Amino acid sequence: MPDLLSEDDTRSAFADVRAAELSLVRPPGTAAAHRTVRRRRTTAALTVAGCAALVLGAASLGIGGLGDDGETPGAPPSGEAVNLTALAEIARAALPLDDEERERVVNSSSGPLDADIRNTDDAGRATTYQLLITCVGAGSIHFQLAAGANRIEEEIDCGATRMAAAGGAMLLSLPGPESRPHEIAVTVEPDVRALYHAGYAYVVMQL
Numbered sequence: 544m545p546d547l548l549s550e551d552d553t554r555s556a557f558a559d560v561r562a563a564e565l566s567l568v569r570p571p572g573t574a575a576a577h578r579t580v581r582r583r584r585t586t587a588a589l590t591v592a593g594c595a596a597l598v599l600g601a602a603s604l605g606i607g608g609l610g611d612d613g614e615t616p617g618a619p620p621s622g623e624a625v626n627l628t629a630l631a632e633i634a635r636a637a638l639p640l641d642d643e644e645r646e647r648v649v650n651s652s653s654g655p656l657d658a659d660i661r662n663t664d665d666a667g668r669a670t671t672y673q674l675l676i677t678c679v680g681a682g683s684i685h686f687q688l689a690a691g692a693n694r695i696e697e698e699i700d701c702g703a704t705r706m707a708a709a710g711g712a713m714l715l716s717l718p719g720p721e722s723r724p725h726e727i728a729v730t731v732e733p734d735v736r737a738l739y740h741a742g743y744a745y746v747v748m749q750l
């Protein structure tokens with residue numbers, strides 16, 4: 544029968560194994576650290592300072608320089624994400640609607656620009672529609688309003704503040720088709736700078 548190890552012998556054996564394993568661990572050098580930073584910049588195209596600026600209150604957002612380093616922004620890595628929910632809320636608050644216009648709203652949407660947006664409603668009955676749209680953050684958006692076979696499209700730059708977004712909001716009118724009911728569709732497509740770095744809001748009103 545083999546001799547049993549004492550408690551001290553067991554601890555000593557584990558210490559030797561741990562020391563041997565640690566000697567094999569090779570800490571990342573400067574080049575590896577540079578690769579990590581570069582990859583994060585390529586993925587996020589956003590500095591920590593930029594992240595902090597984008598989470599400012601509804602009065603204003605400092606967005607200067609987003610996506611201006613010549614690299615293609617992508618989804619921000621975990622822990623470095625832009626507060627897209629806050630941007631969407633600011634965009635919604637920036638829509639310059641009066642009480643009369645609010646009563647004519649038949650369709651509305653707001654949210655983060657983390658993908659192309661397409662919303663449809665198959666219960667349209669109006670003879671004319673109006674689309675009021677804006678966005679807050681970096682870049683610009685291309686959007687389209689469709690009612691049946693009728694279509695109208697445009698592009699606007701996103702405002703860096705609530706006031707800029709309100710001033711840059713665009714209002715388009717489109718006649719509805721004669722058939723009732725008909726489909727209403729709104730498409731919002733962010734450019735590469737706005738993707739993951741902006742929020743949008745719109746309302747569709749009937750006349």
